Amino acid sequence: MIKAAILGFGTVGSGVAEVLSLNEDKITRTTGGISLKYIVDIRDFPGNRFESLLTKDFAVVENDPEVKIVVETIGGARIAYDFTKRCLLQGKTVVTSNKELVATHGIELMEIAKEHGCTYYFEASVGGGIPIIRPIAQCLASNNISEIYGILNGTTNYILTEMKKNGLSFDTALRQAQEMGYAEADPAADIEGHDVCRKICILAAMCFGHHVYPEDVPTEGIQNITAVDVDYAEANGYKIKLLGRALEHDGKAYAYVAPHLVPVDNLIADVEGVMNGIVVKGNAIGTAMFYGPGAGKMPTASAVVADVMDAAKHLKNPKKPNWADSDPEHTGNADDLEYVWYVRSDAKEGIGLEIAENEDEYVRITPAMTKQAVLHAYEGSKVFALIRVLQ
Amino acid sequence: MIKAAILGFGTVGSGVAEVLSLNEDKITRTTGGISLKYIVDIRDFPGNRFESLLTKDFAVVENDPEVKIVVETIGGARIAYDFTKRCLLQGKTVVTSNKELVATHGIELMEIAKEHGCTYYFEASVGGGIPIIRPIAQCLASNNISEIYGILNGTTNYILTEMKKNGLSFDTALRQAQEMGYAEADPAADIEGHDVCRKICILAAMCFGHHVYPEDVPTEGIQNITAVDVDYAEANGYKIKLLGRALEHDGKAYAYVAPHLVPVDNLIADVEGVMNGIVVKGNAIGTAMFYGPGAGKMPTASAVVADVMDAAKHLKNPKKPNWADSDPEHTGNADDLEYVWYVRSDAKEGIGLEIAENEDEYVRITPAMTKQAVLHAYEGSKVFALIRVLQ
Numbered sequence: 001m002i003k004a005a006i007l008g009f010g011t012v013g014s015g016v017a018e019v020l021s022l023n024e025d026k027i028t029r030t031t032g033g034i035s036l037k038y039i040v041d042i043r044d045f046p047g048n049r050f051e052s053l054l055t056k057d058f059a060v061v062e063n064d065p066e067v068k069i070v071v072e073t074i075g076g077a078r079i080a081y082d083f084t085k086r087c088l089l090q091g092k093t094v095v096t097s098n099k100e101l102v103a104t105h106g107i108e109l110m111e112i113a114k115e116h117g118c119t120y121y122f123e124a125s126v127g128g129g130i131p132i133i134r135p136i137a138q139c140l141a142s143n144n145i146s147e148i149y150g151i152l153n154g155t156t157n158y159i160l161t162e163m164k165k166n167g168l169s170f171d172t173a174l175r176q177a178q179e180m181g182y183a184e185a186d187p188a189a190d191i192e193g194h195d196v197c198r199k200i201c202i203l204a205a206m207c208f209g210h211h212v213y214p215e216d217v218p219t220e221g222i223q224n225i226t227a228v229d230v231d232y233a234e235a236n237g238y239k240i241k242l243l244g245r246a247l248e249h250d251g252k253a254y255a256y257v258a259p260h261l262v263p264v265d266n267l268i269a270d271v272e273g274v275m276n277g278i279v280v281k282g283n284a285i286g287t288a289m290f291y292g293p294g295a296g297k298m299p300t301a302s303a304v305v306a307d308v309m310d311a312a313k314h315l316k317n318p319k320k321p322n323w324a325d326s327d328p329e330h331t332g333n334a335d336d337l338e339y340v341w342y343v344r345s346d347a348k349e350g351i352g353l354e355i356a357e358n359e360d361e362y363v364r365i366t367p368a369m370t371k372q373a374v375l376h377a378y379e380g381s382k383v384f385a386l387i388r389v390l391q
Numbered sequence: 392m393i394k395a396a397i398l399g400f401g402t403v404g405s406g407v408a409e410v411l412s413l414n415e416d417k418i419t420r421t422t423g424g425i426s427l428k429y430i431v432d433i434r435d436f437p438g439n440r441f442e443s444l445l446t447k448d449f450a451v452v453e454n455d456p457e458v459k460i461v462v463e464t465i466g467g468a469r470i471a472y473d474f475t476k477r478c479l480l481q482g483k484t485v486v487t488s489n490k491e492l493v494a495t496h497g498i499e500l501m502e503i504a505k506e507h508g509c510t511y512y513f514e515a516s517v518g519g520g521i522p523i524i525r526p527i528a529q530c531l532a533s534n535n536i537s538e539i540y541g542i543l544n545g546t547t548n549y550i551l552t553e554m555k556k557n558g559l560s561f562d563t564a565l566r567q568a569q570e571m572g573y574a575e576a577d578p579a580a581d582i583e584g585h586d587v588c589r590k591i592c593i594l595a596a597m598c599f600g601h602h603v604y605p606e607d608v609p610t611e612g613i614q615n616i617t618a619v620d621v622d623y624a625e626a627n628g629y630k631i632k633l634l635g636r637a638l639e640h641d642g643k644a645y646a647y648v649a650p651h652l653v654p655v656d657n658l659i660a661d662v663e664g665v666m667n668g669i670v671v672k673g674n675a676i677g678t679a680m681f682y683g684p685g686a687g688k689m690p691t692a693s694a695v696v697a698d699v700m701d702a703a704k705h706l707k708n709p710k711k712p713n714w715a716d717s718d719p720e721h722t723g724n725a726d727d728l729e730y731v732w733y734v735r736s737d738a739k740e741g742i743g744l745e746i747a748e749n750e751d752e753y754v755r756i757t758p759a760m761t762k763q764a765v766l767h768a769y770e771g772s773k774v775f776a777l778i779r780v781l782q
Binding site: 317 | 406410413414417418421514520521522525526529530531532533534535658661662673674675676677678679680681682683684687689690692693694695696697699700701708
């Protein structure tokens, strides 16, 4: 019976305890059995069914040699970073759903794990329950991957879906998302794209083999998307979706986060509400897509517990780091790439094909060009909206 | 450098040789290197770039202890069965794309592999390049799976897509599929559902833990689907899709193959043309979908080579069989289950909600009931079409 501990008894942490208990039979059949020994949290949970396992003292876990697998569901990159490092230094395998920590310190933590004969697992850090990290590492290992993009944040996808389906303004849709519990009181991390940024950093590293740091990834959110643009997009066969995207071009890897007009015949346009979808392009498989709930207690716990089970089977054969450290020579700035643009401006004449006109507003789709070039071309005009079009 | 051989140099076999060569750098980085030593085929391939590796004599592979991994891309369940068994008996790991062989002899071959310290891999046998076998075994290992269904055959999905998009009759769409090379001259295995049957047997075994034999799976194809039904379905918010489906109900596993009316807001309704899509429902993840090219030289080779790479990393740690032998006590007959039905008949009065009427034809959607019950209810009437509706 392998002993495990959970650090952080919030939504995901409590989901992990629940899944371990709910599916204990199957988990035991596959792994020989995983027993939860401690749950570390500074809060009290009186009457909780797992109360007897709770402790406020992380050192109890750190110093118990019986605990081989530690689940980190604290979140953030401070305490979680410290605790993760200390576990790995003790040779304990760590399983996390913490995208911020993986995106900022992943390579360092994987190297520490390697040195200490354990593994740092993070399937749940991207796409919630959707299998994506392991499929890239294993099922698509035979491919050179040229591009990956996805709807990686349920909150913003819910807002965009509501704007389109029910003609809501951004503000109304955001308020509704907050009322439904899909958006936080301070929604900045979601709507400004930072959450997606961390996830695309992890996916880019998986696909292209070296760490990509969030601060190097141009990131736009959806806060400037208006109902008007949603309507023009729809009338022309597009839906507006916030995408994290990474691609390889001329030997360099690029990553960025931005809203895109997505053609409705692209399957990812049908990923609605809080669901996530991730498209991968490889030189053997062509195009594949992974779809499912990108967040939430049980779906995220599903991925965490799958990692725990994998860890249990590989305690004696730890995995190698999934990527190397950042490689400035093979990393480009996504602002240097050319994109097709949707431009809504007051310019009567302008580069691109006019697709709509209304009073003093002109909407055009440009040829592929850099952001700088399109801004230059529209210099002197008021540009109300400038959004990439996914090709 | 690990030595491998390919048995059968047809479409998939030659794709495997190509992918091993095309992505050699990445494959070597991950595995330390895989070298193709032989290709066995009774045909000659003069001028082929792999000509020097070709041999007509399987015994050369069988008796070469240096060959640790054998790719079986012969197809069928006769010669492929014999060669696979002989390789496994020699302790050689076998990787296959052969759904017929896995569906009919999978458990036996996995047991032989286990006894001889090797593994029988078959990711490519379902869904072509789409990662599905390994995600079920690993990423969704933490779930009890309640249901799996999918569009598992590109030929029939192409025909149904063309019937809907271009208003073609079944015969015209089939002829077009043959002209495009998507359907074989003898299309029976595809259009009668046998190909899907083999694949759902494998998926059912993966999900529910015991072998399901094709002969025990009720199988309907698409040969009786008419343009009229495609139109009625569309007018009522459905697309007709051929699904393989397996589910657990009251402790028993059920599997069947049949066309279904799929609601257009189900993402799988948007899986068009030759693409495949597979939906999995688990008690932690909820619903996930996997999408991609379900056949073809390079996509299928993508999955085969990923298995070869996994095999190369696990030569000393062979995998356990993925399921046990068939279990009649926990297997039900899918004809005993209740479904919602689309019924087109000449019955003026009949069970179900009338959704269309035209001259002497009445179209209804029934409540959930067994096939026997619906046939009984319409006894004495002419039933022109009887199709399940996916709930």
